[in-house]
Amino acid sequence: MMSVTQPELHDLAAAYALNALDPEDRWTYERHLDTCERCREEVASLREGAAQLAYAYEAPAPRAELRDRILRAAREERPAPVVQFPRWLLPVTAVAAVAASIAAIGLGLWANSLRDKQAPERVVAVNGAPGALIVSGDEGKLVLCLDEAPASKTYEAWVIQGRTPQPAGVFAGGCRTVTLTHPVQDGNTVAVTLENEGGSDTPHGDILASANV
Amino acid sequence: MSEYALALAPVLARRRLKHRSDEELLDAIASGDNDALGALYDRFGRVAYGLAFRILRDQALAEDAVQEAFLAVWRSAEGYRRERAKAATWVLTLVHRRAVDLVRREDRRRGDPLDDAPEAGGPTVDEEADLRDTRAAVQAALTQLPPDQRQALELAYYGGYTQSELAERLGVPLGTIKSRMFAGLARLRELVPEA
Numbered sequence: 001m002m003s004v005t006q007p008e009l010h011d012l013a014a015a016y017a018l019n020a021l022d023p024e025d026r027w028t029y030e031r032h033l034d035t036c037e038r039c040r041e042e043v044a045s046l047r048e049g050a051a052q053l054a055y056a057y058e059a060p061a062p063r064a065e066l067r068d069r070i071l072r073a074a075r076e077e078r079p080a081p082v083v084q085f086p087r088w089l090l091p092v093t094a095v096a097a098v099a100a101s102i103a104a105i106g107l108g109l110w111a112n113s114l115r116d117k118q119a120p121e122r123v124v125a126v127n128g129a130p131g132a133l134i135v136s137g138d139e140g141k142l143v144l145c146l147d148e149a150p151a152s153k154t155y156e157a158w159v160i161q162g163r164t165p166q167p168a169g170v171f172a173g174g175c176r177t178v179t180l181t182h183p184v185q186d187g188n189t190v191a192v193t194l195e196n197e198g199g200s201d202t203p204h205g206d207i208l209a210s211a212n213v
Numbered sequence: 214m215s216e217y218a219l220a221l222a223p224v225l226a227r228r229r230l231k232h233r234s235d236e237e238l239l240d241a242i243a244s245g246d247n248d249a250l251g252a253l254y255d256r257f258g259r260v261a262y263g264l265a266f267r268i269l270r271d272q273a274l275a276e277d278a279v280q281e282a283f284l285a286v287w288r289s290a291e292g293y294r295r296e297r298a299k300a301a302t303w304v305l306t307l308v309h310r311r312a313v314d315l316v317r318r319e320d321r322r323r324g325d326p327l328d329d330a331p332e333a334g335g336p337t338v339d340e341e342a343d344l345r346d347t348r349a350a351v352q353a354a355l356t357q358l359p360p361d362q363r364q365a366l367e368l369a370y371y372g373g374y375t376q377s378e379l380a381e382r383l384g385v386p387l388g389t390i391k392s393r394m395f396a397g398l399a400r401l402r403e404l405v406p407e408a
Binding site for chain 2: 012013018022046053056060061062066070071073074150
């Protein structure tokens, strides 16, 4: 496995379009794509080329049952299982920031009422979902409301140090308190993604919620 | 709903969705239209399964990959942006990603895909002519690529190897793999006519 420095990031478009990046690089590159319009265009163009490869070889046809199986599974699953948050709150505006901190304080107080007072704690607002991160010493607790995870998926928390995400526990949807299994320090980011059941060593899903410690 | 209406519903849905573009189908899927997901499957299910099977070499795993990919379409069609990618590319990218994730998890990766004979026998009766035409065009494009570029593309795309695994496997510097992939994809993009 290799790690990537900034100037090399631009060389990764082709491998990304082929889904051929090592997991850490994929994660780093996806964060880079968030801020690089030229890279997004390059990936989009290369992907059109990559998708042609899907047609290159003759292959057996799927069994007829597969269509029904997929449609049934889709019907059983709710159409929008990701975080429900009013659309107008999504842009980071002053209004959103205020609303988020109100939610954070509210949830923080609620969380406070759930535990004994020990080390001094800080309440950090969470972006992307209603909730808060409560840091006490190097222990972090996420108090978070998420939709139920889709079948065979689970939420997973990450403590991100620099560019390295460390797994910090898997959990189900609903409103709950999640004690992070990885210590949290100043400057870390705590993030939540949707992963395959059982969790993962490196994140694959998009970041659904995050908090900067 | 009467039994008759129930029996008629799929026929009506098929008629309603027949003339929609792929991109319009994704819009309908985003609004929760299950029939539109069925129509999308009718267009891409075969090539999706063929791709997953080529990567995974196993019927059950290929079916799982296709199912997961179409459920990902169902969940995230709202996030699809047509100015970013053709619908076909978006769907096939999801299928490819699921299949590659699975092949890595199962560690089923096999030797050089170039060594393998194409799967299955001759063309099946029901195979659509345009699928055949597209295949011929892509095959023609692939044969025009320098062999080392083609090898890098095929091992990555069908073999599920990451770029650093490829560098190690082929005994060449990582930078060389990156340029082969880039040059190969860029030429493939040029050579294949717009669908």
